[in-house]
Amino acid sequence: MGPGDLRNALKGLPRPARDPHVLVDQTSLDDAGVYRLDGTTALVQTVDFFTPVVDDPYDYGRIAGANALSDVYAMGGRPLTALALVCFPDALGPDVLREVLRGGQDTMRRGRTAIVGGHTVRDPELKFGYSVTGIVDPERMLTNAQARAGDRLVLTKPLGTGILATALKHRKLAPALERKLVTQMATLNAAASAAAVRHGVRSATDVTGFGLLGHATQMAQESGVTFELDVRPDWFLPRTLEFAEEGEVAGGLNRNREFFGPHVRLDGVDAATMLALFDPQTSGGLLLAVPERRFAALAATLRRGRVWAKVLGRAARAGRHPVVVSG
Numbered sequence: 001m002g003p004g005d006l007r008n009a010l011k012g013l014p015r016p017a018r019d020p021h022v023l024v025d026q027t028s029l030d031d032a033g034v035y036r037l038d039g040t041t042a043l044v045q046t047v048d049f050f051t052p053v054v055d056d057p058y059d060y061g062r063i064a065g066a067n068a069l070s071d072v073y074a075m076g077g078r079p080l081t082a083l084a085l086v087c088f089p090d091a092l093g094p095d096v097l098r099e100v101l102r103g104g105q106d107t108m109r110r111g112r113t114a115i116v117g118g119h120t121v122r123d124p125e126l127k128f129g130y131s132v133t134g135i136v137d138p139e140r141m142l143t144n145a146q147a148r149a150g151d152r153l154v155l156t157k158p159l160g161t162g163i164l165a166t167a168l169k170h171r172k173l174a175p176a177l178e179r180k181l182v183t184q185m186a187t188l189n190a191a192a193s194a195a196a197v198r199h200g201v202r203s204a205t206d207v208t209g210f211g212l213l214g215h216a217t218q219m220a221q222e223s224g225v226t227f228e229l230d231v232r233p234d235w236f237l238p239r240t241l242e243f244a245e246e247g248e249v250a251g252g253l254n255r256n257r258e259f260f261g262p263h264v265r266l267d268g269v270d271a272a273t274m275l276a277l278f279d280p281q282t283s284g285g286l287l288l289a290v291p292e293r294r295f296a297a298l299a300a301t302l303r304r305g306r307v308w309a310k311v312l313g314r315a316a317r318a319g320r321h322p323v324v325v326s327g
Helices: 003-010 057-074 094-110 161-169 175-186 190-198 211-223 240-245 251-263 271-278 292-304
Strands: 022-024 033-036 042-050 078-088 114-122 127-136 152-155 203-206 225-230 264-267 286-290 310-317 323-326
Touching: 042 057, 042 078, 057 078, 057 094, 057 127, 057 175, 057 190, 057 203, 078 094, 094 114, 094 127, 152 292, 161 175, 161 240, 161 251, 190 286, 190 292, 203 211, 211 225, 211 251, 211 271, 211 286, 211 323, 240 271, 251 264, 251 271, 286 292
Parallel strands: 078 114, 225 323, 264 323
Antiparallel strands: 022 033, 033 042, 042 127, 078 127, 152 286, 152 310, 203 286, 225 310
């Protein structure tokens, strides 16, 4: 389902009754819902599951776990518990399912998140993920609506997972690049999130299925600013642009381009780079809007934590397009 399909499905539904404890819900298109418990604690709730993006069942489980945790980190929260969601075809057998679950368990262990149950259904196509609950201080919460003109825009993982995963399906990825791809998708956003909260960042999102330009568009629109990006080749995983030129793109990329394209102005951006910017990501990094006075300290913390990070550009006063990209 693309972003346009979701919005069309939601049209005409009655709005939920207003609850003063609900701080973030679906109306802002944020990464997770947030429900205030008291003055210093709120619940963060999210759910995410998907079909395999790699061949190895254990790696698939690890990646699905990291992806599910990411929405909590994108809100500046700390995950606490998870419920596994499994759609499983009988033809694959229990050994495959065991490896998927083992991979997910290892990721949840790294994220210090307790798996407290789950639900399974028979399905012709394998799908796996988690519903995750965490906590956040409402006064230090990250949302997609708090970017301000002058903020620096920082990304904490390179782009290209959708394109490389498509190339992997067609057996075009060298083993070393496949390992790099899997390692990145299984990497948690915990360190980047903690650094952002520590240094007073207020606005963030994680870059996943809508691609960088889709999520940047939503964040800019919700914040009432324009994101000005100056694209560079080092934003991308190795061979991403090469595979984009060869047409190794997932169907979700074209849906992202169709829906978000009218909101983006591209100046001097070549075709391969344009495709890579719309590429749907699996377990992508955080896109942070960082106040200038806080940027140096945040950057130093990310370097010490060995978190990959690139400055993509700046937020500016709202213009005709929510996102402007220069090549």
